[in-house]
């Protein structure tokens with residue numbers, strides 16, 4: 001049985017009483033912002049590395065043939081770039097449903113990129129919210145040789161589309177953010193073998 005985290009997340013009210021919340025997206029939330037937001041800014045979080053270690057049975061794969069999607073792994077010294085969105089709290093309910101396959105709301109410090117240059121008076125850091133799939137959730141797949149990760153991604157499809165499109169869209173979005181991610185770009189390179 002897979003874990004549906006929707007109800008659990010509704011108890012995780014780290015920003016109770018706030019009129020707006022900064023959501024940090026590091027996976028599909030970077031390139032598929034199908035929710036209302038007040039503003040968005042490139043940002044990063046430290047101590048976390050993006051990895052395609054989370055199984056997707058509901059979006060980019062099926063129960064029989066799960067895909068692989070992004071989660072974050074603790075890695076001291078690592079920096080993970082993404083997109084921060086300022087949202088109103090009502091946006092969280094549909095996001096909980098979208099991220100229900102093992103992701104839990106977590107609170108993290110985030111840093112806005114280029115903020116100092118653009119808005120010298122503005123804050124560069126704030127507390128943000130991420131959806132995190134940790135190793136103890138039943139959909140977690142963990143590490144594997146890159147060629148196996150790429151093979152799985154190349155062949156998985158689910159209700160939201162192909163797993164390959166997820167990875168290629170993310171790689172493209174990271175380029176647009178002018179950031180490097182060796183893990184994502186290495187999988188992207190392997191994927192060209194399956195075209």
Ligand code: SIN
Pocket residue numbers: 024025026027028029030069070071099131
């Ligand atoms: C995220 O994008 O921040 C979470 C993982 C995903 O939905 O791809």
